[in-house]
Amino acid sequence: MRALSFLFLIAFTFLTSSAQAVLLGSASRDPNGLRRSVVFIENSVGELCSGALVGPDLVLTAAHCVTDAASYRVVAVNRAFKPQRIRVVALIMHPSFVLGTTPRTQPGVDLAMLRLERRLGPEFLPLDPTLSGRIGLGDPVTIAGYGISNENRRGTARVLRQANLVSLGPIEVANRVQIVADPERLAETSGAGACRGDSGGPILAATQQGYLLYGIVSWSSGALRTSGRTACGGLTAVTPIAEHLGWIRQAASNLIAIDGAWTRR
Missing domain, CATH: 2.40.10.10 (Trypsin-like serine proteases)
Incomplete structure (x- = not known):
């Protein structure tokens, strides 16, 4: 190596x-495989990213994926691999993330968490x-x-x-x-x-x-x-x-407490 x-x-x-x-x-075509835990994120200006489901209505992704002044939705695929689109109602970026930098030159932590307008059902498996x-x-x-x-x-x-x-x-x-x-x-x-x-x-x-x-x-x-x-x-x-579990826990707690109105923090 x-x-x-x-x-x-x-x-x-x-x-x-x-x-x-x-x-x-x-x-990945296994209905019991990673489709239960991996989603994608699209916004109203045409950008696409991926994400990990970490709660029934929470997605962890990269902060640079949600910097556009746009509306966002998360797409999960069901057991038949048919897409389900769910609106994002709130998101939180890591506080050290610096807008206007590229991912490679980013001095902060490139993480963000999203809350969905509804919970995904039992056929999905949050990590x-x-x-x-x-x-x-x-x-x-x-x-x-x-x-x-x-x-x-x-x-x-x-x-x-x-x-x-x-x-x-x-x-x-x-x-x-x-x-x-x-x-x-x-x-x-x-x-x-x-x-x-x-x-x-x-x-x-x-x-x-x-x-x-x-x-x-x-x-x-x-x-x-x-x-x-x-x-x-x-x-x-x-x-x-593993290096950012404190922020992940706090972000999840803050998002769960939001009443559902669109919020960016």
């Missing part, structure tokens, strides 16, 4: 962007952030999201895909993120990872009891040996959940 300092250079040398589908991922652990170097993880499957195929979004990645350890860019990548290619050539539409989607650990939520996707980069300009197929940068 390449030294992390080498990967740190890649993050700055190659084009990076908000991770907006899972590149080289496989479509419990308090059960998350810390991702160690070399740990296998799973990425899931609704973004595009290829940068040249923008019509492929809004399909849930997942892929297996490996942790390459934390780095300090403008803030602290965890880096994950394709376990075979290690960001040298284009491989699996986040792409456009995957920002805010979950990084998970698979256990015998189910999936644990470990982090939220913030940005992605192109691979080292890439001839064209690309922001996918290299590194995927993740905001780790």
Whole structure:
């Protein structure tokens, strides 16, 4: 495995962007699988992100996904993979998040929580952030999201895909993120990872009891040996959940207390 300092250079040398589908991922078609816990977020100006259900009416995502002056709705798919659209009535960004910066240069924490106008039913399975652990170097993880499957195929979004990645350890860019990548290619050539539409989607650990939520996707980069300009197929940068559980608990409590009127905090 390449030294992390080498990967740190890649993050700055190659084009990076908000991770907006899972590149080289496989479509998730199990009605009892991740469709119960992973959603996507769309707004009235046409932007798309992914998110993790953390309560019957709460979604955890990336803060940079909800900075537009727009209306938002969350889309969950039922057991038949038919979309259910639910209006977002309130949202809270992490207080350290700085508007006007790119995800890679963000000095704050790229997290936001959304409250829906109604609770999702028992066929959905919220992930419990308090059960998350810390991702160690070399740990296998799973990425899931609704973004595009290829940068040249923008019509492929809004399909849930997942892929297996490996942790390459934390780095300090403008803030602290965890880096994950394709376990075979290690960001040298284009491989699996986040792409456009995957920002805010979950990084998970698979256990015998189910999936644990470990982090939220913030940005992605192109691979080292890439001839064209690309922001996918290299590194995927993740905001780790375990480091921000205090804020997650408080945000959930604040949103639950809101009476349902639109609120942005």
